[in-house]
Amino acid sequence: MERAIITVRNLEHRFGDLQAVDDISFEVLQGEIFSFLGPNGAGKSTTINLLTTLMKVQKGEAIVAGHNVATDSRSVRRSIGIVFQNEVLDRDLTVRETLEFHGMIYQVPREKRREIIEDLLEIVDLGSKRNVRTKYLSGGMKRRLEIARGLMTRPKILFLDEPTIGLDPQTRLKIWEHIREINDSGTTIFLTTHYMDEADNLSDRIAIIDNGKIIVTETPDNLKQSLGRDVIRINTGDNRAATSLLKNNSHDLSISRSDDGITLITEKDGSSVLPSILNLLNGAGIDLLNVDVKKPTLDEVFVHYTGREIRDEPTDKVQPRPRPHRRR
Ligand SMILES: Nc1ncnc2c1ncn2[C@@H]1O[C@H](COP(=O)(O)OP(=O)(O)O)[C@@H](O)[C@H]1O
Ligand SMILES: [Mg+2]
Structure with a gap:
């Protein structure tokens, strides 16, 4: 307990x-x-x-x-x-x-x-x-x-x-x-x-x-996880065909294609939606060349909750506090 x-x-x-x-x-x-x-x-x-x-x-x-x-x-x-x-x-x-x-x-x-x-x-x-x-x-x-x-x-x-x-x-x-x-x-x-x-x-x-x-x-x-925005990047043998296939079949993904691959943004855990993506591509005979799942970073979490980034300011200001046995 x-x-x-x-x-x-x-x-x-x-x-x-x-x-x-x-x-x-x-x-x-x-x-x-x-x-x-x-x-x-x-x-x-x-x-x-x-x-x-x-x-x-x-x-x-x-x-x-x-x-x-x-x-x-x-x-x-x-x-x-x-x-x-x-x-x-x-x-x-x-x-x-x-x-x-x-x-x-x-x-x-x-x-x-x-x-x-x-x-x-x-x-x-x-x-x-x-x-x-x-x-x-x-x-x-x-x-x-x-x-x-x-x-x-x-x-x-x-x-x-x-x-x-x-x-x-x-x-x-x-x-x-x-x-x-x-x-x-x-x-x-x-x-x-x-x-x-x-x-x-x-x-x-x-x-x-x-x-x-x-x-x-x-x-x-x-x-x-609470930010719920995993970014999945994939590259396939035919990105154009893969993009339209995914757009027609995966309704909870936001999908965009660029020169260097396809970007899928999910509100869910990225690794949990991967299998269905792989199945779809497999079924259509499209080769998957690489996959990358990126979780939000703690920096993004911090900005989300506080509305700003932590700047790494110099922190050499002396903290006022009791000091036992200090001799300099
Ligand atoms: N002894 C003190 N007298 C007046 N203000 C103080 C004193 N100690 C801290 N503060 C102020 O209280 C706030 C919190 O300080 P602190 O607890 O040292 O923050 P942190 O450790 O997160 O940097 C700051 O605005 C700081 O300037
Ligand atoms: Mg401090």
């Missing part, structure tokens, strides 16, 4: 006149990777800050790992790990010291600390960097260290705010792998991102958020 590990009801947050989080409700199921996908300023970090007890709830309710964030913040904090949008590392600590220090703060017993640190260094592939000061690490390594630090307390839920922001494509792929691995071992993941491909590739479910509001929550496949 699927159980909710996070339940949010009618959560709101205002900064003065600005409604940063506007009456959002959603559930995150135990064991899933759940993403907030939205542009800069959508309210993603504010929501994370509320769910992780770093900001006080003004209105609405949030239950995280069975505990109310407003009344039982200590229990919430014991159940979660956080990786912030902006780097928060002590530059003069080594990789191992960073984890050690975090474990001490959270009262992980010494023996346990040692064991977990070894485990985590392996998971995020930083074993060979254990004695390197964080200021000498690459961006991707720093991110992996922050993820490991978030896992020091063996949390039930890991919050990742824009986990791959500003990283190069290869490093991003690597981080995705780590996130999947952590999730496979049983940790529920709540992540925010403004990258379509990240949400698409990692998430079991995505909530599209814009201007503080959740517009839709669905699996990536269902989001694309």
Whole structure:
């Protein structure tokens, strides 16, 4: 049975006149990777800050790992790990010291600390960097260290705010792998991102958020399916004959012919209408040379629901938020 590990009801947050989080409700199921996908300023970090007890709830309710964030913040904090949008590392600590220090703060017993640190260094592939000061690490390594630090307390839920922001494509792929691995071992993941491909590739479910509001929550496949416009492109031995054959026999397809083939647009699942198309062509003795079914992309889904594209603006603005133990 699927159980909710996070339940949010009618959560709101205002900064003065600005409604940063506007009456959002959603559930995150135990064991899933759940993403907030939205542009800069959508309210993603504010929501994370509320769910992780770093900001006080003004209105609405949030239950995280069975505990109310407003009344039982200590229990919430014991159940979660956080990786912030902006780097928060002590530059003069080594990789191992960073984890050690975090474990001490959270009262992980010494023996346990040692064991977990070894485990985590392996998971995020930083074993060979254990004695390197964080200021000498690459961006991707720093991110992996922050993820490991978030896992020091063996949390039930890991919050990742824009986990791959500003990283190069290869490093991003690597981080995705780590996130999947952590999730496979049983940790529920709540992540925010403004990258379509990240949400698409990692998430079991995505909530599209814009201007503080959740517009839709669905699996990536269902989001694309909900647009219901699969495009089938075919090329046959006789495109002219094939076009009139299809026009006369397939009433729920929009059909057009061009120099490089025939384009069929269906409101249904493209792969479900393919067999009847193939049968028709076969029966008329028309050779099929190639077929291509294109699903709507998540970009198209996003535009459909929000009326605009996400522009990849620079996101180096500093997020105001509490900062534990930072020394620069
Ligand atoms: N501490 C703050 N004081 C005032 N406004 C803030 C503060 N933090 C965030 N905001 C504003 O709230 C809105 C949501 O911000 P944020 O949650 O950081 O969005 P996101 O993480 O999706 O980019 C933005 O308009 C942002 O400028
Ligand atoms: Mg943010």
